[in-house]
Amino acid sequence: MSATKQSSVTDDEQRLDAIWAQRYGVLNKAWVQVRYQRRRQRFFDLLDKLTKSITVVLGASLMGRFFVEWLPWLATAITSLGLLALVFGYSDRKQLHKEIAEQAAKLVASIELVPTNGLSYEMNAKWASEYAQLVAKSPPPLKSLTLVCEDEQAVSEGHKHHVELPIWIKRIFMHFF
Numbered sequence: 001m002s003a004t005k006q007s008s009v010t011d012d013e014q015r016l017d018a019i020w021a022q023r024y025g026v027l028n029k030a031w032v033q034v035r036y037q038r039r040r041q042r043f044f045d046l047l048d049k050l051t052k053s054i055t056v057v058l059g060a061s062l063m064g065r066f067f068v069e070w071l072p073w074l075a076t077a078i079t080s081l082g083l084l085a086l087v088f089g090y091s092d093r094k095q096l097h098k099e100i101a102e103q104a105a106k107l108v109a110s111i112e113l114v115p116t117n118g119l120s121y122e123m124n125a126k127w128a129s130e131y132a133q134l135v136a137k138s139p140p141p142l143k144s145l146t147l148v149c150e151d152e153q154a155v156s157e158g159h160k161h162h163v164e165l166p167i168w169i170k171r172i173f174m175h176f177f
Helices: 003-061 065-088 090-113 121-137 143-156 168-172
Strands: none
Touching: 003 065, 003 090, 003 121, 003 143, 065 090, 090 121, 143 168
16 A cells, blocks of 8 residues: 555545544533433422422411411411422423423434444534534533533443542532532
8 A cells, every 4th residue: 555545545544533532522512401400400390399388288287276386387387388489480490401401302312313334524514513413502510510410421322430439428419509
């Protein structure tokens, strides 16, 4: 093989490696977004259901004669729970995270749809742009939750201990800070 052909093969391999690395980067970030947004969706769904359940239980307890002396406290608790749900809008936030997760999953699907021989810098630029638009719509991320999602994605790809997890106390409160 001549030096020109060998150089050309090496350049093509390097080009394909660079394109593949860019594709992998966007794909990995999109998968982390899917995991992150689904976890936020599940968290706000749980908060919404929990708030509604406690409100109904406290409201039902007002019917009994046994709770007459607790009436002011029960009424305060019911009002406070209703106020939390109203102010924080759990169901609205759940819906937002659901929509963003669906968009991230569509991005993953569009990346996976393109075969290796169809990869190009232009395709990677398109996907990177779509990812940037997705992140622009997202609420500010929570660092500990993001690290947990990155670790889950790394483990799913066979890269254990690729991401250092936050300490246990931060993982407990990862949906708040």
